[in-house]
Every structure is written in structure tokens, then in C-alpha cells.
Amino acid sequence: MERAMLWFKCAAMHDPVRPIIKRPAEVGWEAKNRRVDLTIESPLKGDELLKRMQGWFTADVYKAVELFQQYGKLKVLDGVDLVVETQSLERIEWLSQKL
Secondary structure (H helix, E strand, C coil): CEEEECCEEECCCCCEECCECCCCEEEECCCCCCCCCCEEEECCCHHHHHHCCCCCECCCHHHHHHHHHHHCEEEEECCCEEEEEECCHHHHHHHHHHC
16 A cells, blocks of 8 residues: 645645644534534545545545546545555556546
């Protein structure tokens, strides 16, 4: 297994940036007739994190997800960092050429 950290160009400042998870997504409920205190924290998957960045990067994130999935898997490493994981270094090099 080989992993590569993903960097993109910021749409506003045009400098290299990468998405990271600051805290897990939290889902809760609201009821009309009662109070619901239940919340569930759920980590984002790699493609979910990247798709939420639409508009923040100069790249089309949906096309990027498709391209990354052709060569490997998008993963959130250690609950924070977005990486692409491939079977070999050769596949990372092919992906790099496509990008």
C-alpha cells in the first residue's frame, strides 16, 4: 500500500491547501413536541470530505473524486488527513501524470 497526501489550489488565494477534519460531523434531531438531546458524531469518508470542498478549490472536486477512484481509494488517515491510497507507487505516478 502506498499513500499520498492530497493538495489543491485555493480558489481565493491560489496557494496550496488541503482539507483536514477539525472535528467529526455531528448529527442531531429537532422535534416539534419534545426536546431531543441525542446527537451522533460520525467521521466523514474521504470522498464525502472532498465533495464538501466544492467551490473552495480551483479543481472540480467531483471529477477529482472520479479520477482518484480509478487509481486508488480516498481515505481519511488518523481521522484528520485526506489521502489517496493505491496498491503501488506506480499507480501513484500514473495518477500524478493524469492530474
